Amino acid sequence: MYLAPLPSLTAYTMPFFLTILILAVILVYFSIAIVQQGTVAVVTIFGKYTRVMTPGLNFRIPFIELIYRRISIQNRSAELAFQAITADQANVNFKAMLVYSVLNQGEETIKNVAFKFIDEASFMQALIRTIEGSIRSFVATKRQSEILALRSEIIEHVKSQLDVLLETWGYHLTDLQLNDIAFDEVIMRSMAQVVASSNLKAAAENEGQALLITKTKAAEAEGNFIKISAEAEKTAAQLRGQGVALFREEVAKGMAESAKVMTAAELDASLILFSIWTEAIKHFAENSKGNVIFLDGSTEGMEKTMRQLLAVEKMKTTV
Numbered sequence: 001m002y003l004a005p006l007p008s009l010t011a012y013t014m015p016f017f018l019t020i021l022i023l024a025v026i027l028v029y030f031s032i033a034i035v036q037q038g039t040v041a042v043v044t045i046f047g048k049y050t051r052v053m054t055p056g057l058n059f060r061i062p063f064i065e066l067i068y069r070r071i072s073i074q075n076r077s078a079e080l081a082f083q084a085i086t087a088d089q090a091n092v093n094f095k096a097m098l099v100y101s102v103l104n105q106g107e108e109t110i111k112n113v114a115f116k117f118i119d120e121a122s123f124m125q126a127l128i129r130t131i132e133g134s135i136r137s138f139v140a141t142k143r144q145s146e147i148l149a150l151r152s153e154i155i156e157h158v159k160s161q162l163d164v165l166l167e168t169w170g171y172h173l174t175d176l177q178l179n180d181i182a183f184d185e186v187i188m189r190s191m192a193q194v195v196a197s198s199n200l201k202a203a204a205e206n207e208g209q210a211l212l213i214t215k216t217k218a219a220e221a222e223g224n225f226i227k228i229s230a231e232a233e234k235t236a237a238q239l240r241g242q243g244v245a246l247f248r249e250e251v252a253k254g255m256a257e258s259a260k261v262m263t264a265a266e267l268d269a270s271l272i273l274f275s276i277w278t279e280a281i282k283h284f285a286e287n288s289k290g291n292v293i294f295l296d297g298s299t300e301g302m303e304k305t306m307r308q309l310l311a312v313e314k315m316k317t318t319v
């Protein structure tokens with residue numbers, strides 16, 4: 001009878017060691033947890049919070065310690081768009097951007113972030129609705145004409161109300177920016193008309209002031225011109241009067257000398273008057289500008305003129 005050879009010990013031990021090796025690899029794999037930079041991991045045992053894993057290589061009890069949630073500690077942002085109503089029933093459309101982050105990496109803070117809300121969407125909904133409500137409550141106490149100038153006050157109001165609340169949630173509001181504040185189209189048109197009318201009013205006032213200044217300066221200049229002209233005319237008149245007076249004085253002296261000479265020569269002094277009369281006619285002829293002067297050139301007319309001149313001379317002599 002033929003007996004088969006018994007299997008060697010190696011044939012039994014190789015699968016066993018291979019199984020042990022595979023199990024060891026699996027245990028090592030599930031014992032290692034890698035947490036990325038900028039995040040932390042919340043670990044639970046059978047659903048209960050245990051500890052927080054920090055960034056880097058971490059170890060855990062396989063199949064017992066589970067990573068419940070990974071939380072980013074980096075800044076995050078969200079955009080908001082909503083509407084509010086002012087005290088005078090005007091609709092205001094807001095577009096805002098908020099920047100928020102986890103308050104710190106403390107254990108209590110991370111627990112609040114991980115367990116206060118069921119998920120990230122619920123937290124975001126609560127945060128957005130809280131900010132909208134805070135802005136709406138502030139806007140409701142202001143008039144439409146005040147809103148555009150209160151951008152900073154609105155932001156400070158929201159931050160003052162949210163800081164304490166967000167700390168209980170484990171977050172911090174880093175920044176809130178109101179990127180756009182707009183009104184309904186009807187209100188925007190009316191505001192544009194108000195601005196346009198104000199600009200027209202200011203332009204009219206400036207134009208009126210400019211015209212007033214121009215006319216005032218023109219009146220002052222005209223007054224000064226008249227004053228200077230009057231002073232010049234006065235001076236000129238005085239000079240003309242002095243010139244005429246000097247001329248008459250010299251004429252009188254000349255006539256007196258001529259009269260003495262003619263008297264000494266036993267001639268009639270009326271010849272002087274006749275000479276003056278003829279000189280006057282000559283002057284009229286040389287300097288006239290189209291005016292017509294009628295003179296009686298007959299013998300009777302000349303005798304009449306001589307008598308009139310002699311009469312004038314006698315009257316002066318009598319005086």
